[in-house]
Amino acid sequence: MSAHSENTSGARMAAPVQPTADAAAAPALLDVRDLHVAYDKVEAVSGVSVRVGQGQIVTVIGPNGAGKTTLLSAIMAVLPARGDIVLAGQSLIGREIEDCVAAGMNLVPEKRELFSEMTVQDNLMLGAFHRYRTGLRDQDQTLAEVYELFPRLRERSGQLAGTLSGGERQMLAVGRALMAKPRLLMLDEPSLGLAPRIVREVFRIVARLREMGVSILLVEQNARAALQVADYAYVLETGRVTLEGPAKDVAQDPRVIDIYLGLGHGAAATN
Ligand SMILES: Nc1ncnc2c1ncn2[C@@H]1O[C@H](COP(=O)(O)OP(=O)(O)O)[C@@H](O)[C@H]1O
Ligand SMILES: [Mg+2]
Numbered sequence: 498m499s500a501h502s503e504n505t506s507g508a509r510m511a512a513p514v515q516p517t518a519d520a521a522a523a524p525a526l527l528d529v530r531d532l533h534v535a536y537d538k539v540e541a542v543s544g545v546s547v548r549v550g551q552g553q554i555v556t557v558i559g560p561n562g563a564g565k566t567t568l569l570s571a572i573m574a575v576l577p578a579r580g581d582i583v584l585a586g587q588s589l590i591g592r593e594i595e596d597c598v599a600a601g602m603n604l605v606p607e608k609r610e611l612f613s614e615m616t617v618q619d620n621l622m623l624g625a626f627h628r629y630r631t632g633l634r635d636q637d638q639t640l641a642e643v644y645e646l647f648p649r650l651r652e653r654s655g656q657l658a659g660t661l662s663g664g665e666r667q668m669l670a671v672g673r674a675l676m677a678k679p680r681l682l683m684l685d686e687p688s689l690g691l692a693p694r695i696v697r698e699v700f701r702i703v704a705r706l707r708e709m710g711v712s713i714l715l716v717e718q719n720a721r722a723a724l725q726v727a728d729y730a731y732v733l734e735t736g737r738v739t740l741e742g743p744a745k746d747v748a749q750d751p752r753v754i755d756i757y758l759g760l761g762h763g764a765a766a767t768n
Pocket of ligand 1: 536541559560561562563564565566567568
């Protein structure tokens with residue numbers, strides 16, 4: 498094992514993968530096992546295992562190109578994968594996006610993918626499409642809840658989505674995903690391109706969602722903010738998990754401090 502495998506914190510190198518006490522403490526809502534995802538023959542995710550406990554915020558941090566978006570896309574069945582993806586005991590590997598939504602997962606993609614020429618409210622209602630199609634008629638109630646979470650969206654409900662600021666667009670993307678009433682919300686770089694004040698607001702909302710019982714898988718390049726809000730963390734590098742542990746321990750890991758948190762913040766780096 499490398500020199501980083503043992504440090505004073507509780508974080509540990511990923512291999513061999515064994516459930517930690519912390520991960521086992523909460524029953525797994527999402528259990529991704531040995532996932533492989535390739536573009537043509539080039540593997541972008543190579544044997545990744547990730548768990549999200551019920552009611553947890555779990556973050557995956559790592560550099561650009563590490564495979565974070567690929568991982569979330571595969572979990573959501575946007576990309577085909579090998580391995581297993583289990584949500585609340587139900588295996589979803591090889592299924593369709595709609596099956597994943599029906600099972601209770603939703604993804605806020607990095608590109609947010611809003612309909613600029615539609616109003617804020619119509620964008621939100623689209624998020625409830627699956628529930629509507631299956632005969633559920635609780636959309637007005639859910640919309641009221643989303644507006645309570647994002648008062649700004651209520652103010653802007655009749656405006657075209659294309660006229661929103663970057664922060665408002667991110668709120669709308671999260672709000673639309675919440676309209677599907679997911680048990681597991683996956684967020685791909687929600688802070689990307691946003692001003693620091695808006696980033697803080699986004700992370701406040703993420704913490705609030707956990708209080709509301711939504712479990713969260715949060716992918717971020719903003720490691721500092723992600724580790725602050727998360728319960729558990731994985732470091733993904735070139736398609737593999739290189740470190741995992743309780744977020745507070747990962748934040749203390751010398752290598753994480755060195756590479757992801759920068760120098761001069763908290764504990765001194767060792768090299
Ligand atoms: N559509 C694609 N076709 C081929 N390679 C891709 C595609 N999307 C991503 N990749 C490659 O897969 C790897 C992981 O990319 P990605 O999952 O986007 O990383 P991250 O989200 O961590 O920045 C990178 O090497 C990237 O170049
Ligand atoms: Mg990405």
